[in-house]
Amino acid sequence: MNNCGNPFKALFPKKNNAHLLSLLNDFETSLTVSIAQLVPKDNDENGFLTFSWMVHAIHSLCETHQSITTLVTDLDVHVSDMEESMIYMHGDISVKLRQLCTAFNSELCRLNHRNLLLKIACRKPEAFSLSQLDGWRQHMASKNPRIEICGEVLSSLVESMNHHHSLYKKVKKTKENEKEKVLLRALYGAQVETLYIFSVFYAAFTGSSKNLLYLIIPKDMEEVPWGQNRFMVIKDLEAVESGAENFCTAVQEGLVPNLLMVEPLKKSVMELSERVDRVSKEMSCLSDVVSSARDTLFKRLMTKFEDNKKNTIS
Template sequence: MSRSHEGYWPFGHFSSTFKMIFPNGFSLSPKYYSLLHSFEVTLSGRLKKLKPQGSSDVLSLLWMRDAIESLSETHTDIKSLITDLQFPINNWDNKWMDIYLDSSAKLLDICIAFSAKMSRIDQGHLFHKYVLHVLDFSCDSTSVSEQNIKQVRKSLYDWMQHINNSSPRFNNSLVVLQELITSLDMTKVKNSSKGKVLTYAMYGARVHTIFVCTVLWSALSGSQTLLVDLAVPEKFLWTEAFNDLQNKVTGQIRSYFPYERPVVLKEVAAVDQCVENILSLISKVDENKRECCKTAETLQCHVLNLSESSKNLAHRLDLVSNQMGNFFQIVLSGRDALLCNLQNSDI
């Protein structure tokens, strides 16, 4: 039996794809074809899973959790790919290293900034707890006292101010993300099969990362300043999935702005609605000096809604924060591994 094609025939069904990716007659061995194909197919599937089903799913903490988890998986795949390619550290082009180290440093800063913003939102739970305590006590009495109304109103307004303020670190993350966007390009690699595979895989990881981070920044800031449409070449196996995801997500976020509605996380919006309801009700009580028994049922309903919405917000913030912490550790470990290899190579 002829064995002249052994090792090559399994790749015939996608070899034409890589001819588009690697023009000018550049060829890859079946092993490298397989590694890159596997990475791109996996990335495509991951992007498809991120496509939100409903219009309200985009600006939600659950989507943010899934998006950050997908980033962790992609960056883990990059680390595995480097291992599978068996890259000697002295074969790393200086430009690749600079891009990797610079991008990873920026990602660590972004993780810290996002975590700080989410921690600030979570701290607002203290305002809710105080309001719930005061109103729960008031609903058991015959009337809402003037002192109770003042305490509740102050805490609710403090929440509104607290949630809209950002730390300097989070504000600075805007500049960091803008730098990542402007530096997004395809690094040219000559005469290196491993280098080309890694370059194309890293490009996909960077597109995935920048997209998710800009959407998260928009959701946490309430601004569309960073909402840009990334133009990706059609030659990748994950391009179609990415374009579908980008169109769906950015289209939904942009739909808020023609109506001058701020971009607000779904869970934060639920708390804000409860806050507005309570403020509206206690204003009527304050103006008309009505007894609490006449509005007790409505007030208790608003108190219950605020309690549930606040707990839901705190719980989902924990989920996102945990995923962000995992992503931070993955980026940090990959960066440390490369730096360690560089030191050992120098020795």
């Protein structure tokens, strides 16, 4: 990562409140570190699409959106004409993020159901029939309708991010509204990280690198420390599917599988179930955190709006 100094120094006049600048630095530094940790190392032969990476990625997003909640409270932003548009935009983004969380969790549930079939096979391999094998393969080949629409949702979020940037440029030109500059910058950064991670999830669950989003960060924003990342299948799934196919081949060839034969498959299935559960738990946490951040922002801005309204009437 290049050392580009203080990324927010040009946003504010020198006379600006040091506390405000400190809030900006703290959030952006944390965000930069989080994103840098998500990028795979060049010598990582296994790539980054593992369930362990997914757990780390969603946990990172939870921390980012929790930081947004804290920032909104610390900033105590005043109401302006721009904020009504921001409220609607942020509300729409929150709904779409929760929609993506629900879709990804539904795919994780499907993976667990698929794993359940293999767990049954591992317990009594000698009793596992060809019809059960066909059921597993059909489940493998089926598509999840909720995942299918994720591409449209992600594309609409990219449009929202671009609109958000337009709002940021508008307020950045003013000599006032310094707290709004901080908030818009932070919200934009959170959107970038969220889209980066959710794009990887979508590509992984659809099995296509074509579904990766390549986000274009405007020149007037600080450069984000990501490079182009290679795409791989989810390694945890690859191990299970390979073991399951070997097991299927043995049954089709008339061999009577025993517990020793399925032991490697059993181990990979149990590990996968545990990891899927961890990702699902983090995804549910993220959905709750996104809602909390949205509610905090709405409450803060609406409270300010009502206060200003009362003062105007008085």
